[in-house]
Amino acid sequence: MRYLGATNRMNSLLILLLVVITTCNVYVLSAPAEDFDYEFSKVQTMAEVRAEIKETGKPGVVFVTQPWCGACKGLKGSVNADAEIKSLFENWVVVHAAGDELSAEWHADGEKDGYIPRVYFLTPDGDFAKVEAPNPQYAYFFPSAGAVKEGMRKVQDILGVGGGGGGGEL
Incomplete structure (x- = not known):
């Protein structure tokens, strides 16, 4: 018993x-890291991104991700947990390009490597801003909200907005 x-x-x-x-x-x-919890611009192509940026006069930030990518999920979770980056987004055109059907259109000018996630920063003229990523081998790999915020601040400094001094190279 x-x-x-x-x-x-x-x-x-x-x-x-x-x-x-x-x-x-x-x-x-x-978990909330599966996708961003921010309302992105409703554009479908890079041409539309550039047109909206030029129309608004704001700089742009473009996130290129895939749903199956672990690093992408980490970036999304980091951004979702960061209130400061969401307030920075208010002065930017923010775009999220995602999905397995992503074409070469979502690559930066001259970029051949298709690693993800990629984060592009664009000037109010719609041109790619030269912002150094944390790892120079991957020019558009910004793995966290902190790295993206740093990139955004560098663009603001170059443009002379948001408390930056301006005068940097675009």
Whole structure:
């Protein structure tokens, strides 16, 4: 009889463990890092991005991601958790290009490597701004909200807006 009680306790613990594991898996699969929680510009092509940037007179930031990319999910989670970057976005045209159908159109001028995520910064004229990424081997790889904010501030400095001194090279 004593053995039967131990088995019931073991079964109860096993069921509890399975419930915890299942709950954790559901949470991870539905975590907010799956996508950005920001309302992006509704453009579909790089030509439309440039047109909106020129029309608004704002600089632009373009996020190029894929839904299956772990680094992309990390970037999205980092941006979602950062209130400061969302306030910076208010003075920018912010675009998210995502999906397996992304064409070469979403590459920077002359760029051949298709790594992701990529983040492009554009001037109010619609030109690509020369902003050095944290890793110079990957010119458009900004892996976190902090790196993106730094890139945005560099563009603002170059343009002489947002507290920057201006005068840098575009």
